[in-house]
Amino acid sequence: MKNYDFLIVGGGAAGFAAALKANELGVKTLMANRGPIGGTCVNVGCVPTKYLLTALELKRRALFSPYLGLGFSMDEFDFAKLVEGKDKLVETLRKEKYEDVLQSLEHVDYVEGSARFVSENTVEVNGARIGFKKALIATGSRARVLPLKGLEEVRDRVLTHVEALSLKDPPDSVVVIGGRTQALEFAQIFARAGSRVVLLQRSLRIMPDAEPELAIELEDILSEEVEIHTEALPEGLKRGENGVLVEATVGGRKRTFEAEYLFFATGRVPNTENLGLENLGVKTDERGFIVVDRTMKAGENVYAAGDVVGEPMLETVTAREGFIATTNALEGRGIGMDYSVVPKVVFTDPQLASVGLTDREASKARRCLCNTVEFSSVPKARILGEERGLMKMVVDDETERILGVHILAHNAAEIIHEATMIVRNNMALDEVIETLHVFPTMSEAIKLAALSFKGDVSKMPCCAM
Template sequence: MKYELIIIGGGAAGFSAALEAERKNKKTLIINNNENVEIGGTCVNVGCFPTKHLLYKAELIYKIQNNIFEGIKTNLQIDYSKIIEEKDKLVLKARKEKYIKILKNLKNVEFLNGKAKFIDKNTIIVNNKKIKGEKFLIATGSRTYIPQIPGLENIEFLTNKEALDLKELPDKLIIIGGGALGLEFAQIFSRFGSKVVILEATNHIMNGVDDDFERLISNYLKDEGIKIIKNAKIKVIKNNVVILEDDKKIQFDKLLIAAGRVANTDDLGLEKINIKLGNRKEIVVDKYLKAVENIWAAGDVIGNPMLETIAAKEGNLAVKNMYSESKEKMDYSIIPYAIFTDPQFASVGLTEKEAKKNDIKIKCNFVKLENLPKAIAIKDTKGAIRFVINENTEEILGIQLLSPLAGDIIHEATMIIKNKMKIKEVIETIHVFPTLSEIIKLGAQDFKRDISKMSCCVE
């Protein structure tokens, strides 16, 4: 049997591609290797969806335990196994509703569970059966990057997948890596009751974030009891002890690897079809997501930025480009992202560091959340906002935000930058009072007046 399109990978990129192929009435086969991750990919099964569920619960627990509000007393009890049990139920439901059920409604798309491997540019083998296709999309995603650390091979370490399946809380948890994944898991486990130490090999957590935001989130995490060790060079791991190069010893019950991601390109037979790979095994594609003559790739498998929304967009775009004369390319310059710590960090457009590196003449500010009426009202004033604007035209080039619900608020910032708005236009836009999203307007007003001398709702 020959298919017009074969999609290898059942995550965000693969499903987005399948939906676009269905719209184009293309006979399509989608293949997912469920041994790596269930249908739906990393996000719904072992990534965004379950971690945000646990982060929300952990935030509620933290605020109750720390008596944030006067007059509220409770004897809080935590059953961690029940918490994980509910997480599993929600993941299963999301997988069924958003992937399995959707797949059953696609008339032109078939599904096959198995590991695909290329024999030539038009043939793959799955479950010992040869299958031919006219065009292919590789969307096999990524997995945890495992650094070369002496002694690591002798312990049962965790990745995000195993960490989400723990039925009991570790008393002492070490997390290797201070990026988004490491920080989110650190706050989850710390707020549930574990003693957490983050070991970051570089001098920065939240790589690429401006220094003042990094300092704020570092201080917030440390205030909660999370220990962060930067420039942590590990000499060896043995007997549930990490020994650093300065001979400092740190004991642990569990160790979580969160040192980045690597593309899933092993054992696909890519050497037989002349596909080029990058430093972290990612597939090299052109600006239209084509790898070679009749093969495209999308999502984490083509490298950073590894975000679910980008994967979905790339999967859709790849199929459009397969069957259209007018090609489209991704615009990565206005894609927002978020780190779902508490407070959350979100960013879109240029940071101050990036603007200076590119010799762009800019003006920046840094407005603390303690100036925002809604933040004061809910007693949650941790955070700040920064605008990066063109010095001459006052066009807004970038916005970074550390605040409650920053991942939601950043979409207003994305539209501002996409539409090349200027400071004056944001100031003249009326916002609902009191809201957290007013921080966008307050950040703009800061360029024109002393916001410490303003009353609420003043234009």
């Protein structure tokens, strides 16, 4: 039986962060992985979806020019070729960022196969038993499909993000169930590819955890492309003449929606079945996610990281968890994972980005002030013809420390990084105001938001201070 000092189960972001750290320490390591190397993000997550969203945003901008005297036409739109380009990029990044990286790690071996723990120091992979001293479980998650009545009858018409990214032609119509990040991104992908899209969200508004002003504004904008129904509860599915019938209660009324496909964006399920966790003394919560402490420890000699431990399921968070878990497992440093300053983005057009505390969260512990600035007040937004959107800043009333920044705007994903550094470094309003910003830029909105606490920005000239 082969023996290793460190075992990594999973080959996604958390697993690779762990492998890099273990290799740096010269620890004899085995990575056992089932499925495409690189995990969700590069294969069926961030990379392919943002490729399609970006391309389809260009399509829309070509058809709707904001500039007088400048019109565009679109000579070609071939969705199958677009998907081909997406697949090529995925293959390239998977090879360069994962397969080639793995080959360069001299202390890390790799095996393709399903792993099952048979004892606290033994794992079985492809029928072979392997010994280990410490282990990291980073097996990720998969899409959750609601067990609605009639589901099996229409299985061939059901999509998750995995199947949706394999379509060569856009559907004629899609019903999207969900109203958070994945639901909104795919709803816009489908709509801009030419599908008729209906979105059903059970809560009062889409993105229910986001700042209400921004979520409502985003819903108004997306409603130009997608038919959105909130307070909608799907109850059953039936085979339709050309697809699937979705029976739902919407605002207390019974409704039926028909579409070629049904897309589920209803959360994630951890990949923990058949791992033999009971043989490790590792506990899971009621949803099946592995329970860890602040150091990512799950058992006596076992750590866990990434989607398999639950929210927030973000690529950068996952990688950081993998690094911290491995550092603690192999060096015993006891570092804790900090989730207080995690930037989050919905890559719709416009994008919704946030970092730090919301108005509601901040108000629970202190008296806070909040101001909202419209992007129509930002000269660069007017130049780009991208005036839609808002920025909301949450500030401690006593210290004027900036506690949270929330952005709905074109390219908000790029702007949020400055806000992240502001929140992480406990900066106050005056420190932001006194920092020179380039004019004209979209990120100048952060300075304008800070200035809004000192005066009326609508009555300030460009480059006010």
